[in-house]
Amino acid sequence: MADQFQLSSASLDALFTALQGDGRRILAPTDRDGRTELNPVQTLGQVARDYVQTALSAKETVFPKVEQLLSYSMAPGQVELVDAEPRALPTVLFGIRPCEAGGFAALDAVFNWDTRDRFFNARMEQLAIIGVACTRKDDACFCTSVGGGPGSTRGSDILLTPAAGGFLAQVLTDKGRAIQALAPELFAPAAGLAAPLAEVPAAFDHAALTARLPELFDSPIWDDQALRCLGCGACAFVCPACVCFDIQEEADKKAGRRLRAWDSCGFAMFTLHASGHNPRPAQGARWRQRVYHKFATYPDRYGMLGCVGCGKCTRACPVDMNLQEHLTQAMAPVES
Amino acid sequence: MTDTFEPKITAFVCNWCTYAGADLTGTSRIKYPSNVRVLRLPCTGRIDFMLLAKAFARGSDGIIISGCHPNDCHYTSGNYHARRRWMVYRNLMDFMGIDTSRITFSWVSAAEGAKWAELVNEVTEGIRAMGPYTEYQELAHAGVE
Amino acid sequence: MDLIEKAEQLLQSGDVKAVLGFEAGTGGTRRPAFARRPGQARRLVFDDACVQNLASYVTRKETRRLGKVAVAARPGALRALLQLMAERQIQEQDVLPLAVDAAGQVAELPTAQAIEEHLALEPGPVSARDRELLDRLGKLSRAERWAFWQGELGRCVKCYACRNSCPMCYCEHCTMDCNRPQWVPVPSHALGNLEYHMVRAMHLAGRCVQCGDCGRACPVGIPIHLLTFNAEETVHAQFGQRAGASAKLDYALSTFRPDDKETFIR
């Protein structure tokens, strides 16, 4: 059980000051131009209120949408390679939801299961997460169906739960304790207090789903479900657990750089061979890959799901490819 | 600083009129600034809007686009088609906040060597007064972690 | 006859293989739905919350494979269907557009002419809100517009939801996916985003039916439809035609008039 404390809003604001005094930037959900999105903040007052989720996920703090892997210069018969050092700033991610905080483990699983990805790791090392538990939910949320919950501590270094006059704080990790140590006087003892959380009823049993997927591979439901899928990458790009990336070259005659950028298995181009052959030629196969990668491959390879139930994909989808609903349907394929 | 600023200007010209006109400027020994890099294309109809975008992205401070006068196109109607596209593109660029005053469109015939020199002079001085197109050139490095 | 009855009838008779319409989605929204069997027609709804442009499905190979489809079409979809006919991507007999009136009654629009006549009764494509946005941006200084679009496009992650939701973006090989040459950088950095949206707007100039679906599709809320709207408005103002007005429209940028009027060529 983690150490539990109480923080008034004023204390939390003071903690923001202490964090910045320690040389850390704070990224938090803000309401800017009518959109809830992560931005640098200085004070608690700048943090969005009453939000359920940001549109994009917090993965961009450790896995930016575009990052440089290397650069080089060229002359006849010569190439000078320049290694790229990730620009990893000491960062506190404040106010993300427990589901998203849990997503970093899924990223880590892929980036480090074999060789280690320096770019991800350098940024991860500099990142501390102060999550805020959910007292509200919306129709896209399904964290409890995938092993999470509105008060899940997984992935957070400190988890705050809104309570009267401020927050309950669970200090969970060494990184969390290091933050606490910056201003220990702000953390008042609060043993035994509790705060109400959002109610998110579970919609399906993820273990049963994982067990069932192998036999459903050739089922027509994937093609059926994917009929309305437009094949864009919105779901993958907003997903806190989607890791797939592209490597792109940009150069002129004298110099160039190699960049990593987000990619999506939903794009037809993703698997297209130079010969024109495409192993996943239709959207149904690509949609199935998305589902299977998260709910069959991840559990098999990494012992966890590749989905945290945040519902960002559902909210981002222009045609409402509701993931929870589709998975529920996969568990009980009854259609007239 | 502005004293040392030499504008980089890219000119996209058609092969049949403006290129020949610029050639005439030279053979007529009319002097004009050397800030212009001339890129010859078969016809103004070939001057894709992306060429303009690429010129700015690669560091041009100003752009000249020039071809045959209406009714004089070597391919009959390439310049008419081009004109339509420029009308749309110029509005769009302005709407996106791109500085269209850095782009000069003109018709320069093979006989108008003097007009070419005059045009290049004016554009060069105009761009020199505006200064480098830093805000666009900075894009090339922005947005990469 | 209401939409559900109509859909049941069409599917029962085999006149169409699917009815493309809307059904209830997450949190009170509406979403595209394919009714492929008479029993599925009950799911269909049609009201002002139905916003997506269903015409973007008719050129998809997954849809074409089904056979002829009926489309419960809003005006934006109808304009897109006409424009697709003008661009020879579909023929009259490939699709059966269905118009639903305020009372929920359905009319078949089996010919281009029927669509054109139906659309003639509809208000213009640009909503008052978008008109106001366009005007407001137009009144800003150039530097302010630059700052506005840089702020907005900086949010773009190049998920291509705008492209893929667009009924007119049917190209099998989009120039964004071609790399010889690589015209537009693939990554969503500042230049990649600016050039992508510039190309998208230009490729839709004279073809954009101004349904605004691209802007609606954007997961980060960029009003990117304003870019194609701007290009389309220029085409309308300068060349006197609007995409989606007729199945026999020439592409504004592949034609010309010797007396096209401009003010900027020296």
Next chain:
Amino acid sequence: MSEQNIYLPHLMRIAAITDEAPGVRTFRLEFVDEAAAQAFAFRTGQFGLYSAFGEGESTFCIASSPTRKGYIECTFREVGRVTAGLADKEVGDIVGFRGPYGNIFPIEDWRGRNLLFITGGIALPPLRSVIWNCLDLRDQFGDITIVYGARTVNDLVYKAELKEWQERPDVNLVLTVDPGGETPDWTGKVGFVPPVVEQLAPSPDNTIALVCGPPIMIKLTMPILRKLGFAPESIYTTLENRMKCGVGKCGRCSTGRSYVCKDGPVYTLAELGQLPAEY
């Protein structure tokens, strides 16, 4: 402690270029950095990512045998941006190489076995590595049979080596070209690879079959081998899924639970049976 950048390639100098067939070239590559050369080792079946600086990276097998030290070779057809960039290079130019990646052909397990190679077109390179590896250890293996087909005589790659294999008494080389692809002096067979294999009817006894070719050739050859009595565990092939990272992260080659770049590219037919047919 800063970790290694796993995406940073080695610089390689092109030591030799061989034009194999129309659009098909072989590069012999040597490490620019001596220490990297010393540290480098690979086994047959492995692949790498080759950089044409300015254009990007592309995935090909290492087409030379690990028994030939001091260099690696790759053979590619010019089909896209990167391969076109590579095709522009000349001897002495620098390209990039990351690798070796992926699993191997387990030739140690094949001692005393007969080897049957079946391949077509530009898919000979991965098997060429195995063939030379086994020929350099010739006494460890039984009969070696190679069935190789191409569209036309001109499209056959490694023509000098084919001649060498043809002349070796300890190799049975069967060459074939598609109908219409033969020249007047062609002495090989005329016909597609699968029926040629069927006609040849190789014995499955104590034999390992290695099949590399275009998807259609593999698809048609597998049932023939099964009919001849080859066990799925004795038939090997390689998958050619598209890759970007080569190290099991970018997700592109993910097929079922397998990353082709890590768990492949070498699979037995039995293993393929466990994967969805998304390759």
